Amino acid sequence: MIRNLIAFLKEYGKSVLGLIGLGIMVFFIVSAVFAPCIAPYDPHQMHKPLEHPNSDHLLGTNDIGQDILSELIYGSRVSLFIAFFVSIVSAIIGTSLGLLSGYFERVGFFIMRIVDAFLAIPRLPLIIVIAAFMRPSIWNLIFMFIVFGWPFTARIIRSEVLSLRNRPYVDATRMLGARDFYILGRHILPNVVPLIIVQLIIEARHVILAESGLSFLGLGDPTAKSWGMVLHYAFEYPTIFISEIWKWWMLPAGLCITFTILSLTFIGYSLEELINPRLKRVTRL
Numbered sequence: 001m002i003r004n005l006i007a008f009l010k011e012y013g014k015s016v017l018g019l020i021g022l023g024i025m026v027f028f029i030v031s032a033v034f035a036p037c038i039a040p041y042d043p044h045q046m047h048k049p050l051e052h053p054n055s056d057h058l059l060g061t062n063d064i065g066q067d068i069l070s071e072l073i074y075g076s077r078v079s080l081f082i083a084f085f086v087s088i089v090s091a092i093i094g095t096s097l098g099l100l101s102g103y104f105e106r107v108g109f110f111i112m113r114i115v116d117a118f119l120a121i122p123r124l125p126l127i128i129v130i131a132a133f134m135r136p137s138i139w140n141l142i143f144m145f146i147v148f149g150w151p152f153t154a155r156i157i158r159s160e161v162l163s164l165r166n167r168p169y170v171d172a173t174r175m176l177g178a179r180d181f182y183i184l185g186r187h188i189l190p191n192v193v194p195l196i197i198v199q200l201i202i203e204a205r206h207v208i209l210a211e212s213g214l215s216f217l218g219l220g221d222p223t224a225k226s227w228g229m230v231l232h233y234a235f236e237y238p239t240i241f242i243s244e245i246w247k248w249w250m251l252p253a254g255l256c257i258t259f260t261i262l263s264l265t266f267i268g269y270s271l272e273e274l275i276n277p278r279l280k281r282v283t284r285l
Helices: 002-013 016-033 068-103 105-119 123-133 138-164 168-175 180-216 227-236 245-275 277-284
Strands: none
Touching (some): 016 245, 068 180, 138 180, 180 245
């Protein structure tokens, strides 16, 4: 196991895009974890409104005097927490149901009908409609993202399990008297872990965009400091586009979202290259 991990890290280290994406993500994660130590001020503390960037406030202040840099640093906590919590829980639910539906045909039929029903519904528009009628809360957003996030993972894992369950080594294990759940946990699950990781990255990327979009529309938690809420309050200011305020208020939050999505894209693409060698050969051509 340790040897495989070391070999995997060596292969991943050969990807320039993967290292760039990982470096950007580590930067934001460190900022989120050590926000109280890094942020110059409490994000709710008020100073002189609409200060230009200076030595005291590197990105200036917003319309009520809150330090924008501190908002962005603390905002990384909310945005990344929602993204990774939702993607991990969705991966666990989707993987479990995908394994069951791919290995057990009768159970799989009913599970996949539920998955088809969820996939037939436009995801983001429905989340927007539901969020408009629910009390603004981070946990309400998390709940909605999980409800509509697991079916994608379940379908992908199921398709892989369908091809793995009839492999010779699985048949040999079954003939030796191994139980179904032992086969699932010992021989099938380890082979779908790379797919789970890639799907987790894809889901995290989608959740960051969705949370930022909902917060920008005013459907997020107004008491939470997230990048989307920073954009929401910036766009509500009446003279945001006819003054220079947007340069230090709106633009940095948008860049944080952009670089986070870019880092997840680079990491996901590098992982796909490792999982699918044919993709690596195509990129070289």
